[in-house]
Amino acid sequence: MHSIRWVWGYIRKYRVGLFFGLAMALFVSVLNMVNPYISGMIIDKVIYDNQTELLWPLLGIMVGVTFSKTVIRYSYQLIFERISQSTIFKIRGKLYDRLHQLDFHFYDRTKTGDIMARMTGDMEAVRHFTAWVIYMIFENATILLFALGLMFYIHPPLALAMLAVTPIIGFLAFRLTYSVRPTFSAIRGQFARLNSVVQENISGNRVVKAFAKEDYEIEKFSVENAAFKEKNLNSARIWERYLPVLDSLAGVLTIIMILVGGIMVINGSLTVGQLVTFNSLIWALTNPMRMAGWLINDVQRFIASAEQVEELLNTEPEIVNPPEVVKVKELKGFVDFNDVSFRYGDELVLKDISFNVLPGQTVGIIGPTGSGKSTLINLLSRFYDSDSGEVRVDKTNVKDWNLYKLRENMATVMQDIFLFSDTIEGNIAYGNPHATLEAVQEAAKRAEAHEFISKLPEGYDTIIGERGVGLSGGQRQRIALARAFLKDSSIIILDDTTSSVDMETELKIQNTLKANFKDKTCFIIAHRISSVKEADLILVMQDGMIIEHGKHDELINKKGYYYNVLQNQYGNFDEQHQGKEVII
Ligand SMILES: Nc1ncnc2c1ncn2[C@@H]1O[C@H](COP(=O)(O)OP(=O)(O)OP(=O)(O)O)[C@@H](O)[C@H]1O
Structure with missing residues (x-):
């Protein structure tokens, strides 16, 4: 009945x-x-x-x-x-x-x-x-x-x-x-x-x-x-x-x-x-x-x-809009984590995470696999809510923001890249559907994707298969990057986004980021020291904790985990592998 x-x-x-x-x-x-x-x-x-x-x-x-x-x-x-x-x-x-x-x-x-x-x-x-x-x-x-x-x-x-x-x-x-x-x-x-x-x-x-x-x-x-x-x-x-x-x-x-x-x-x-x-x-x-x-x-x-x-x-979502939301059109890009802890079920994944970021700063996050890097930025976009502590964006708890406004102001390239079975143009313009072809091309240039796209027989009209089948891993990453660049958000989050891109291309992308996104707050999660060494703040994570933080030079002087990773990637291997980089 x-x-x-x-x-x-x-x-x-x-x-x-x-x-x-x-x-x-x-x-x-x-x-x-x-x-x-x-x-x-x-x-x-x-x-x-x-x-x-x-x-x-x-x-x-x-x-x-x-x-x-x-x-x-x-x-x-x-x-x-x-x-x-x-x-x-x-x-x-x-x-x-x-x-x-x-x-x-x-x-x-x-x-x-x-x-x-x-x-x-x-x-x-x-x-x-x-x-x-x-x-x-x-x-x-x-x-x-x-x-x-x-x-x-x-x-x-x-x-x-x-x-x-x-x-x-x-x-x-x-x-x-x-x-x-x-x-x-x-x-x-x-x-x-x-x-x-x-x-x-x-x-x-x-x-x-x-x-x-x-x-x-x-x-x-x-x-x-x-x-x-x-x-x-x-x-x-x-x-x-x-x-x-x-x-x-x-x-x-x-x-x-x-x-x-x-x-x-x-x-x-x-x-x-x-x-x-x-x-x-x-x-x-x-x-x-x-x-x-x-x-x-x-x-x-x-x-x-x-x-x-x-x-x-x-079925009710656990992450919902607050009854009264903060009404701001655009975020400036302040980010603060205050004693944040988070669990997946019984597993404590983040422990007492605290750090502060100013608008326009770049934060590099590095650490062994499973150390909680992706989880940390998932809390920033409110994909999950912290169990204790506070994640603040523009000095306001993320739980008080309009959920959709918050995410609209963030351009996230996730580790697990997803492309829709649509044209390349459609995929890049996903976050900004009214963008002109010129704007799409400009974003692709910044992501070092324009060259390979132009070489495809149908260029930006090329329809890519489900999940981007038909493109290499690096090409997929660059299209996803162009998608984020076109969105023009206050906060850019790149989760292991250039891992499949060669070193030279990665360097070009980094220079573009520096030149064109000066006023944006940028989070770069990476396994390569080269991806994060220019950051204003580098967080080194292990077992859900920040074990070291600072700038590249400061961390090297500490001679701790970061220094050892650098040694592994450049040091001894330099001699043995003629400077070829190794991913930790
Ligand atoms: N959806 C989930 N449900 C349950 N546990 C999860 C989930 N996602 C991640 N975890 C666990 O949380 C811990 C941290 O995962 P996270 O993805 O944040 O690590 P990471 O540092 O980003 O790793 P990687 O460098 O491999 O991407 C891991 O132990 C993982 O098994």
């Missing part, structure tokens, strides 16, 4: 259409009684009583009823289809909005395949319910009621005899509903897992091939596929137990009718015409019974799917 109430929240808007649709369905159910009744009249009045003048008018009514039924049924099917499409359009839109509101916490723990299953299979089950199941339930219920009413009107004793098996059918239908419901939840859960395997395999097909793990992946898929088949079969087994019984009971009705009705005709308590009417109405009892099974199936499927869709819609 809860799922019905939930979907009603969306359908309510179309209640006038729904009312007319159901009214038409009701009318068709009434019309369905007319032809069986007239068939009986033709037998009794035209054939037995020889009132031949009634034949043509009665036949005319039958033709008219048949035609009207078809037209009206078509009309309300269209109404329900429109209602369902509008409903689904609304829900799908809300789901998509919600997916954009949800934060990193949600995406950390949710599989893409599961989200896709909700957006496709579950939405289809909801659509099917609103487009078909609602009116089919109504149509079948009213036909059954009218048929029983007409039967009782014509001949109550025979109608009672026909009703004999009805309680059994009701009981069986209830049992079926009860036992089949968990199987639908299991099926849709397994469908989501199957989706996840397929989605991961498509995204990771290069890794699969590189490790020649096709057989392993096929086997992994087979296991999930077999489980999906098994769960469907489990459900079907329950069906198979009940459906033949429901079907047989429907057949029993015909036998009861012929047997009891025949005896009554012989006794003279029932006319042949009345028997013919009963016979013509038998489908109106058996059909709803047969359909009951399928409709229960569809309703269960709907409930299982609606629960999943609703759950996603009701």
Whole structure:
């Protein structure tokens, strides 16, 4: 009932259409009684009583009823289809909005395949319910009621005899509903897992091939596929137990009718015409019974799917806008971390981080892998919130900023570069869609990307594959860099952005940064000393703590971790590798 109430929240808007649709369905159910009744009249009045003048008018009514039924049924099917499409359009839109509101916490723990299953299979089950199941339930219920009413009107004793098996059918239908419901939840859960395997395999097909793990992946898929088949079969087994019984009971009705009705005709308590009417109405009892099974199936499927869709819609992001936001158009670029600590679950990833940055300064962050560098800048963009301490931008806690304004004022190039399957121009202009081609080209020049883009046959119009397939790692990084440069934000964050770029190009990019982004606050996370040595402040991180900080020369004089890294990258290796740089 809860799922019905939930979907009603969306359908309510179309209640006038729904009312007319159901009214038409009701009318068709009434019309369905007319032809069986007239068939009986033709037998009794035209054939037995020889009132031949009634034949043509009665036949005319039958033709008219048949035609009207078809037209009206078509009309309300269209109404329900429109209602369902509008409903689904609304829900799908809300789901998509919600997916954009949800934060990193949600995406950390949710599989893409599961989200896709909700957006496709579950939405289809909801659509099917609103487009078909609602009116089919109504149509079948009213036909059954009218048929029983007409039967009782014509001949109550025979109608009672026909009703004999009805309680059994009701009981069986209830049992079926009860036992089949968990199987639908299991099926849709397994469908989501199957989706996840397929989605991961498509995204990771290069890794699969590189490790020649096709057989392993096929086997992994087979296991999930077999489980999906098994769960469907489990459900079907329950069906198979009940459906033949429901079907047989429907057949029993015909036998009861012929047997009891025949005896009554012989006794003279029932006319042949009345028997013919009963016979013509038998489908109106058996059909709803047969359909009951399928409709229960569809309703269960709907409930299982609606629960999943609703759950996603009701998932609240942990990172939300504050009720009162600071209203500033542009950030200046002050950044302060005051005793900031952060955990992923139980793992303490950042411990008592404190540092201050002025607008226009560049901060280099260096440290071993997993030391918390990316996490630190994730707190700056409020992808996550700190557990204790304060992250301040322009002297205001990031939690008091309008979330979207804050991020709009930051240009972040993430470590895991993502390019959309769009043109190169479209990808660079992603953060600034109204930028002219000249502006896009200027940003690409600053990111040292213009030269290689111009050499592509279609230049900036080249469509790049999903995630930037078709470009080298360094080219992808430079396009992402151009995207950030074009955004012209107060704070620029580059997370390991030039790791795949050669040293010479990296130097050019650094000079560009220095010359063109003097007034911007810039964070550069890197593994190479060369990437950070010009910074105004270098933070050296280890195990979630800042173990050293200062300028390049100061850190060298400290002869600590930074100095050792420098030695590893330039020192001893210099002699052995003729100055070739090594990435730590
Ligand atoms: N989404 C996440 N959920 C749980 N733990 C995470 C998540 N992201 C990172 N971690 C953990 O947090 C710690 C710090 O990770 P982080 O990515 O900040 O390190 P990093 O210094 O940027 O490393 P790298 O140089 O390899 O990019 C690691 O132990 C990592 O396993």
